Amino acid sequence: MFLEHLNLVNFRNYDSLNIKLSKNINIFYGKNAQGKTNILESIYYLGLTKSYRTKDDNDIIKDNKKVFKVEGILNNNNYKNKYLIKYKNNDKKLYIDDFEYKKISDYISKINIITFTPDDLEILKGIPDIRRKYIDNELSQLYSTYYKVNLEYKKILKMRNDLLKQININKNIDMNYFNILTQYLIDKSTFIYRARNKFIIKINEEISKIYENIIKIKDLKIIYKNQLEINDYKDDLIKEKLNNLYKDNFYKEKEAGVTLYGPHRDDYEFYINDKNIKLYGSQGQQKLAILSMKLSEIKIFNNQTKSFPILLLDDVFSEFDREKINNIMKYILDNMQVIITSTDVKNIQKKILDQSLIYKIENGTIKKDNRGDING
Numbered sequence: 001m002f003l004e005h006l007n008l009v010n011f012r013n014y015d016s017l018n019i020k021l022s023k024n025i026n027i028f029y030g031k032n033a034q035g036k037t038n039i040l041e042s043i044y045y046l047g048l049t050k051s052y053r054t055k056d057d058n059d060i061i062k063d064n065k066k067v068f069k070v071e072g073i074l075n076n077n078n079y080k081n082k083y084l085i086k087y088k089n090n091d092k093k094l095y096i097d098d099f100e101y102k103k104i105s106d107y108i109s110k111i112n113i114i115t116f117t118p119d120d121l122e123i124l125k126g127i128p129d130i131r132r133k134y135i136d137n138e139l140s141q142l143y144s145t146y147y148k149v150n151l152e153y154k155k156i157l158k159m160r161n162d163l164l165k166q167i168n169i170n171k172n173i174d175m176n177y178f179n180i181l182t183q184y185l186i187d188k189s190t191f192i193y194r195a196r197n198k199f200i201i202k203i204n205e206e207i208s209k210i211y212e213n214i215i216k217i218k219d220l221k222i223i224y225k226n227q228l229e230i231n232d233y234k235d236d237l238i239k240e241k242l243n244n245l246y247k248d249n250f251y252k253e254k255e256a257g258v259t260l261y262g263p264h265r266d267d268y269e270f271y272i273n274d275k276n277i278k279l280y281g282s283q284g285q286q287k288l289a290i291l292s293m294k295l296s297e298i299k300i301f302n303n304q305t306k307s308f309p310i311l312l313l314d315d316v317f318s319e320f321d322r323e324k325i326n327n328i329m330k331y332i333l334d335n336m337q338v339i340i341t342s343t344d345v346k347n348i349q350k351k352i353l354d355q356s357l358i359y360k361i362e363n364g365t366i367k368k369d370n371r372g373d374i375n376g
Contacts, residue, residue, distance in 0.1 A: 001076045001112060001307040002337035003043060009069040010062040012038035013364040022357035023075070025332070026339045027348070029369075030361035036341035039361075040115065040312045043339065046070045046083055047111035047310070048137065049094060049104050053119075057087050074111055076307055083111065105151065109144040112301050112309035116316060120290045124278055128267040135268065138297060139195055142304050146195055153188035157259055160185055165257040182246055185262065190238045192263040193226065197233045199300070200224045200268065206296035207289075214327040215288050217272060222293065225267040287319060295331045308336040317342045325349075345369075 008017040013035045028036045037053075041060075044052055051060060061068045067088040074081050084095040094101040101107040123134050140147035160181045166173050204221050211220040228241045245261040246253070253260050270277045270289045277286055301309040311332070317325060317340070329352060332338050345353060358369035 001074065001305075001310065003046075003111075003310060004073040004075050004080070006039070006043065006046075007069070007071040008042055009067075010065040011042050011068045011070060012060060012062060014038065015062065015364075017366065019359070019366060020357075021337070021339070023337055024334065025352065025356040026337070027342060027345065027353070027356045027358045028340070028361055028366070029342045029345050029358070031343060034361045035364045035366075036361050037117070037314055040117075040314055040339060040341060042070050043072070043310065043312060044113055044115055046072050046085060047108075047113040048141070049085060049092065049108060052115060052117070057092065058090070061087070072111075081110075105144055105148045108147055109141050112141050112305055112307070113312060114294050114297055114301070114309045115312040115314070116291050116294050117312075117314040118319060120294075121283070121287055123290050124270055124286050128265075131268045132264070132266055135196055135199065139199055141309075142199075142301065143195070146192075149188055149191045153185065153192060153263065156181060156185045156188060157262065157264060161258050164253055164259065167254050168257040185259070186239055186242045186246075189242055189262050190235050193228065193238050194233050194235070196263070196266065197224055202300050203293055203296045206299055207292050210295050210331065211289065211292040213330070214292065214324055215285065217285070219273050220277075220289055220292060221271055223269045223271055225269060226263070227261050227265055284320070288324070291316075291328065295328075298331065298333070298336070308333060311336060311338045313338065313340045315341055315343065317347055322347070322349075 002023040003021050004023075006017070006019055006021060008014045011017070028039055030036055041051055041053055045060070051057070054060065067086065069084065069086050071082065071084045074083055082095075082097050084098075086093045086095075094104065094107045096107065096110065122130050124131075136146075136150055140150070160178070163173055163178050163181065167178075200222050207222065208218065208220050212218050227245065228238065230237055230241060242261065249260060270281075270286075270293075272281065272285075272289075275281075277289055281289070298309060298311070301307075316328070320328065326349070329349075340356075342348065345358065359366045360369050
């Protein structure tokens with residue numbers, strides 16, 4: 001899987017942009033605030049229908065414009081499709097080969113993307129909601145069903161919370177309806193718990209050896225934290241645990257006016273030798289833990305989709321020293337598209353440059369740099 005062409009209209013600082021991409025390594029370099037990261041953001045947006053930098057799509061529109069467009073030609077095993085997202089007046093339209101997809105759940109998971117940016121440190125250091133959203137994004141790319149179930153879960157959760165608030169202020173409600181909602185919530189929760197646990201298991205099969213190969217530190221793992229306190233994520237056991245939690249804590253939830261138990265309370269922690277690296281690791285160790293997790297996903301995506309995801313690396317060459325960069329680049333496979341941003345190419349190995357399609361960006365203008373292999 002690789003993106004052959006990228007076309008932007010009124011996206012961030014680009015009035016219009018139409019560029020060819022190599023199926024292997026692509027490097028965009030230039031000073032800060034010239035538009036390098038905007039290229040990565042646009043590709044991510046094309047795949048996931050949203051930005052990883054802002055929640056408001058209106059932030060993406062170029063100044064004084066009313067509409068933006070992201071378009072790309074995706075080559076997946078020599079089968080080409082045109083993907084297009086148009087945004088205007090808070091309305092987003094999604095197209096594949098000129099056919100409009102009304103639901104994001106029917107569009108998402110077609111383009112698989114893994115990103116690494118300097119802000120990803122928040123995945124480890126930030127609040128649990130950031131980690132939950134990250135895992136949910138990755139699972140939604142792998143399984144469109146996950147996106148649908150997670151969306152349904154959030155809707156049912158809001159309805160149940162509204163009823164709990166009504167109970168709390170002594171309003172009469174239909175308890176049969178409340179119990180039915182709770183059972184629906186348990187059904188959706190069961191699917192989410194099982195999918196998240198399976199994903200973390202697969203990550204842990206790869207992450208330790210990747211981390212050790214990059215930084216020479218052993219035994220990195222991710223611990224899945226939830227309220228179930230179980231080791232076996234079978235449907236019947238999950239449902240039994242949740243039923244008991246809701247039954248035993250009804251008055252506690254009634255007083256709080258919110259649902260206190262379920263996947264929306266999950267968390268994930270990174271450990272090395274049984275020490276939480278959020279508390280004990282250096283910032284460099286923490287960033288490499290995040291990157292190792294993302295590199296672990298390459299194999300997971302390939303096993304599930306039979307193709308490799310597109311890897312987006314934002315300013316990775318300034319994040320780590322040359323030795324670590326060399327170790328990281330060993331995980332960049334020959335048949336995998338990688339798109340890298342950098343402030344300079346001087347610190348990039350000649351071996352990498354020689355096999356890359358290179359673009360220089362200055363004030364939103366992109367020019368091809370002929371020092372690399374531009375035949376892609």
